[in-house]
Amino acid sequence: MKSAAVVFVFSLALVGLASCGQYVPNNWQSGGQDPAEVEVVELPFEDDGGVQQVHITLAPHTSAPGAVVVSFASSTKAEEAGVYYREEGVGQASFAQARMTQYNHTTFQNDGTYTSPYLYHALIEEVSTNITVFYEPVLTQEQGVTLSRSLRVPPLASAFGGDPEQEMKLAMVGDIGQTSNSVQTMDHITQELGDVAAMVVMGDLSYADNIDARWDNWGRLFEPVLDKIPLFGLPGNHEIETDQEDGVSFRPYAHRFQNMPTCDNGCGGFDNKGWKANMWYSYNIGSAHIIHVSSYHKYEAGSPQYMWLDRDLSSLDRTKTPWVIVNLHAPWYNSNVAHQGEFQSYAIRREWQPLLCQHRVNMMFAGHVHSYERVFPTCDNSTVDYHRGITYVNIGDGGNREGLYNNWLPGENGRAGPIWSAFREGSYGHGVLHIMNSTHAFWKWHRNNDGDKVTRDTTYIVNEVAWEAKRDDKETVKESTTFVNNFFDVQISFIPFFILVALLCYSIAITVLYKKRNAAAKRDYESLTEMSVTNKL
Ligand SMILES: *[C@@H]1O[C@H](CO)[C@@H](O)[C@H](O)[C@H]1NC(C)=O
Numbered sequence: 001m002k003s004a005a006v007v008f009v010f011s012l013a014l015v016g017l018a019s020c021g022q023y024v025p026n027n028w029q030s031g032g033q034d035p036a037e038v039e040v041v042e043l044p045f046e047d048d049g050g051v052q053q054v055h056i057t058l059a060p061h062t063s064a065p066g067a068v069v070v071s072f073a074s075s076t077k078a079e080e081a082g083v084y085y086r087e088e089g090v091g092q093a094s095f096a097q098a099r100m101t102q103y104n105h106t107t108f109q110n111d112g113t114y115t116s117p118y119l120y121h122a123l124i125e126e127v128s129t130n131i132t133v134f135y136e137p138v139l140t141q142e143q144g145v146t147l148s149r150s151l152r153v154p155p156l157a158s159a160f161g162g163d164p165e166q167e168m169k170l171a172m173v174g175d176i177g178q179t180s181n182s183v184q185t186m187d188h189i190t191q192e193l194g195d196v197a198a199m200v201v202m203g204d205l206s207y208a209d210n211i212d213a214r215w216d217n218w219g220r221l222f223e224p225v226l227d228k229i230p231l232f233g234l235p236g237n238h239e240i241e242t243d244q245e246d247g248v249s250f251r252p253y254a255h256r257f258q259n260m261p262t263c264d265n266g267c268g269g270f271d272n273k274g275w276k277a278n279m280w281y282s283y284n285i286g287s288a289h290i291i292h293v294s295s296y297h298k299y300e301a302g303s304p305q306y307m308w309l310d311r312d313l314s315s316l317d318r319t320k321t322p323w324v325i326v327n328l329h330a331p332w333y334n335s336n337v338a339h340q341g342e343f344q345s346y347a348i349r350r351e352w353q354p355l356l357c358q359h360r361v362n363m364m365f366a367g368h369v370h371s372y373e374r375v376f377p378t379c380d381n382s383t384v385d386y387h388r389g390i391t392y393v394n395i396g397d398g399g400n401r402e403g404l405y406n407n408w409l410p411g412e413n414g415r416a417g418p419i420w421s422a423f424r425e426g427s428y429g430h431g432v433l434h435i436m437n438s439t440h441a442f443w444k445w446h447r448n449n450d451g452d453k454v455t456r457d458t459t460y461i462v463n464e465v466a467w468e469a470k471r472d473d474k475e476t477v478k479e480s481t482t483f484v485n486n487f488f489d490v491q492i493s494f495i496p497f498f499i500l501v502a503l504l505c506y507s508i509a510i511t512v513l514y515k516k517r518n519a520a521a522k523r524d525y526e527s528l529t530e531m532s533v534t535n536k537l
Pocket residue numbers: 102103104115
């Protein structure tokens with residue numbers, strides 16, 4: 001049976017491969033291994049002094065689990081600025097006053113000093129959970145303002161007493177930028193509006209690269225999605241943007257985004273003249289506790305970030321938050337030639353991996369490498385067991401101007417890639433993490449085939465902590481020793497078409513056989529192991 005399954009996997013992979021090893025977009029000039037610069041999409045803009053660049057995030061905490069932050073910009077300085085909002089089913093609108101900030105940024109690329117628009121952030125604390133909120137940012141308070149925008153506050157997080165079995169979807173994306181490829185990725189995320197609770201960005205948001213007018217362009221370009229889907233960000237290397245005059249880094253990012261402004265568990269980072277935006281922080285959403293950390297701040301044992309991370313992980317109760325996910329920019333495992341052997345990857349992994357594994361973190365998402373890769377669950381560098389350790393996903397393929405990376409390290413042990421690499425592909429795209437209940441999540445990565453969103457990699461993620469707690473028999477999880485190669489990476493476009501057709505017919509026959517066998521064993525844990533394997537397709 002096992003050999004039949006392997007042949008089935010192999011046949012399908014061959015059929016799939018004939019057309020889809022990697023997707024090179026129409027507008028990608030080089031078409032080769034060298035990343036090509038891609039044009040920034042400039043949105044025409046005439047400043048009328050009004051509200052622009054509206055984007056939202058969530059700020060759930062114990063006493064206000066539905067809290068929301070609305071951020072916006074304007075060239076008008078308005079002491080009264082804020083947000084009118086109304087929950088669905090409530091007649092009367094309320095008003096939340098905004099805080100205002102502004103920054104100067106002196107860089108060579110800015111050709112001197114850039115002064116930002118006034119940046120407004122309004123915290124709305126008095127909202128319920130699992131509800132639609134209609135809202136409108138304003139510069140002056142007046143009667144009868146039309147609330148033209150809306151957002152959806154997710155159901156009560158299990159950490160605050162919600163159901164730990166509740167489902168939730170999150171859109172996962174990294175290294176977005178502002179090219180036509182970025183626009184496609186964000187269009188695809190917009191298609192998930194109403195389905196995903198939030199968009200999680202693994203750093204490198206705008207690729208403004210010291211040209212601050214590009215931050216403004218980014219804010220306007222993606223306002224149609226960022227004012228509907230809450231964004232949780234983190235600092236990447238493109239957020240560093242050190243000021244040439246005073247040497248302060250992360251200033252544009254910190255002033256434009258508010259990450260958990262209510263954060264009461266000591267999270268921290270940038271602090272500039274009383275203006276604080278968090279570089280590392282955590283939040284509870286659905287049944288997950290999600291931690292955002294910085295690859296570009298001190299990380300050693302004893303550093304503020306390490307001490308905070310240790311404290312945050314130690315305070316968790318997995319019966320309340322069954323899922324724990326850590327997100328950062330520089331990946332710990334990466335089999336792409338790009339960004340190999342970077343300090344921020346290996347040094348932080350060496351320092352933090354024992355801590356994260358000790359606390360049995362379920363998944364880690366990263367960006368930085370402009371391609372997609374999923375790594376088998378592991379706490380060292382090798383894997384023979386699909387359910388032990390952290391599942392790592394690199395999703396730096398949002399579409400930025402530096403282009404794709406599709407040059408990979410060679411295989412090991414007869415596989416196309418290193419033994420720990422489950423799936424890799426150099427295409428633009430984004431992923432959706434579907435937390436189904438406390439024990440199972442379904443991960444799906446889509447690539448952008450120009451206008452279309454095509455699913456390329458899927459797998460179940462088993463939450464071993466919740467699973468072990470639930471299992472009737474407390475036997476330790478049986479080790480899976482078979483290893484299925486990742487056939488996607490083999491280049492076989494020269495194979496004649498008739499062979500593929502023959503294999504397709506064969507694979508259909510095997511599928512039927514395989515499904516019959518699989519159905520019988522579906523409900524027990526060993527069959528879930530097999531599901532994870534076959535679902536890699
Ligand atoms: C920016 O620089 C100008 C000119 O030096 C100064 O007047 C202004 O106060 C500065 N703004 C901020 C927010 O630092």
